Amino acid sequence: xxxxxxxxxxxxxxxxxxxxxxxxxxxxxxxxxxxxxxxxxxxxxxxxxxxxxxxxxxxxxxxxxxxxxxxxxxxxxxxxxxxxxxxxxxxxxxxxxxxxxxxxxxxxxxxxxxxxxxxxxxxxxxxxxxxxxxxxxxxxxxxxxxxxxxxxxxxxxxxxxxxxxxxxxxxxxxxxxxxxxxxxxxxxxxxxxxxxxxxxxxxxxxxxxxxxxxxxxxxxxxxxxxxxxxxxxxxxxxxxxxxxxxxxxxxxxxxxxxxxxxxxxxxxxxxxxxxxxxxxxxxxxxxxxxxxxxxxxxxxxxxxxxxxxxxxxxxxxxxxxxxxxxxxxxxxxxxxxxxxxxxxxxxxxxxxxxxxxxxxxxxxxxxxxxxxxxxxxxxxxxxxxxxxxxxxxxxxxxxxxxxxxxxxxxxxxxxxxxxxx
Numbered sequence: 366x367x368x369x370x371x372x373x374x375x376x377x378x379x380x381x382x383x384x385x386x387x388x389x390x391x392x393x394x395x396x397x398x399x400x401x402x403x404x405x406x407x408x409x410x411x412x413x414x415x416x417x418x419x420x421x422x423x424x425x426x427x428x429x430x431x432x433x434x435x436x437x438x439x440x441x442x443x444x445x446x447x448x449x450x451x452x453x454x455x456x457x458x459x460x461x462x463x464x465x466x467x468x469x470x471x472x473x474x475x476x477x478x479x480x481x482x483x484x485x486x487x488x489x490x491x492x493x494x495x496x497x498x499x500x501x502x503x504x505x506x507x508x509x510x511x512x513x514x515x516x517x518x519x520x521x522x523x524x525x526x527x528x529x530x531x532x533x534x535x536x537x538x539x540x541x542x543x544x545x546x547x548x549x550x551x552x553x554x555x556x557x558x559x560x561x562x563x564x565x566x567x568x569x570x571x572x573x574x575x576x577x578x579x580x581x582x583x584x585x586x587x588x589x590x591x592x593x594x595x596x597x598x599x600x601x602x603x604x605x606x607x608x609x610x611x612x613x614x615x616x617x618x619x620x621x622x623x624x625x626x627x628x629x630x631x632x633x634x635x636x637x638x639x640x641x642x643x644x645x646x647x648x649x650x651x652x653x654x655x656x657x658x659x660x661x662x663x664x665x666x667x668x669x670x671x672x673x674x675x676x677x678x679x680x681x682x683x684x685x686x687x688x689x690x691x692x693x694x695x696x697x698x699x700x701x702x703x704x705x706x707x708x709x710x711x712x713x714x715x716x717x718x719x720x721x722x723x724x725x726x727x728x729x730x731x732x733x734x735x736x737x738x739x740x741x742x743x744x745x746x747x748x749x750x751x752x753x754x755x756x757x758x759x760x761x762x763x764x765x766x767x768x769x770x771x772x773x774x775x776x777x778x779x780x781x782x783x784x785x786x
Contacts, residue, residue: 415690416691418691419694420675421673421674422671422672469625473628473635474542475545476660478546479656482509482547489508500565504572505552510548510738511580514738519588519591520536521740521743534615544740548580549733577765635660639657643658658730663731670693674694674697677692691760745757
């Protein structure tokens with residue numbers, strides 16, 4: 366059996382059920398686990414499609430890894446297969462350091478995602494290009510959702526395996542942290558609610574359909590272009606280039622410690638700068654004040670979403686039914702959309718500049734980072750490419766309808782009944 370080929374195909378498929386990356390065992394034992402776990406996986410790929418976007422802290426070191434390795438070896442032995450024994454089970458990096466560095470990667474890249482989302486809003490908004498606005502189905506967060514979905518095809522599907530060879534934390538930082546914060550589901554849902562409140566139901570429906578169409582095709586375009594680039598790189602790469610890649614691997618205690626210290630300094634500098642700028646801009650109540658507050662609270666939204674992502678692929682109950690449903694992503698997106706709708710109602714009820722600044726900062730930062738379109742569309746794409754493509758549309762309908770209905774109850778109904786403007 367060719368374990369290397371199986372692992373390569375697994376990574377190329379976009380189903381990244383890497384539940385034990387960076388654990389104490391060496392790469393040889395990981396390859397063994399991946400190969401056998403693929404054989405024992407359910408034929409319908411339920412678990413893989415729900416884990417296509419993110420599996421949270423399970424990617425570090427989970428009970429499922431050790432269980433699968435033991436079960437795979439036992440099952441293989443019973444079937445008469447020769448099971449190679451991994452020689453080295455030495456712990457290279459303490460689990461707490463991996464966990465700490467993961468949080469730092471997520472926070473720093475999350476802030477960068479917030480900043481880029483704000484920049485794209487301003488660039489394509491009414492003040493500059495004028496392609497998007499609050500009064501159109503071309504909502505303000507559409508460019509960031511499209512760009513984030515395109516980049517998800519690159520770094521979350523095609524090149525995620527290569528990036529993980531360097532550092533699993535870097536892969537999480539790019540996908541869960543940066544792209545997850547660059548894109549926002551709650552902001553998308555809230556803009557459609559605001560259009561429906563004003564009676565522009567056609568624009569609201571078009572915004573949902575057109576937005577889904579663009580992001581779903583953006584990730585496909587990203588995957589195809591990334592495959593083309595990877596083919597060119599592999600054709601031109603030499604053995605010397607491939608051997609030099611090992612020097613970039615973050616696989617030692619010292620390397621993790623140095624990178625974590627650097628990220629901690631960067632995060633401290635970012636937060637200190639945001640605090641100073643927020644103190645200067647807060648009383649003005651402008652968009653910059655909202656941005657700096659968003660950068661302060663954004664990492665907490667990323668961390669919560671990362672913790673919730675561990676529910677993806679687990680299913681319900683002890684039997685693990687409905688494993689194809691990414692419950693972690695659904696909970697993150699729906700809860701963020703509901704809280705955002707409730708805060709929008711609060712903002713209309715209070716009607717003060719300070720309240721507007723605080724609420725808008727929390728909406729843009731905490732809730733914008735808690736919800737995600739990049740992971741959502743990666744899961745949608747994986748389901749659509751699976752044996753049961755209907756699951757993709759059931760997943761989309763369940764997420765969008767649930768968010769919109771609860772948002773209507775929390776925002777639209779109070780606005781209609783209380784007469785808020």
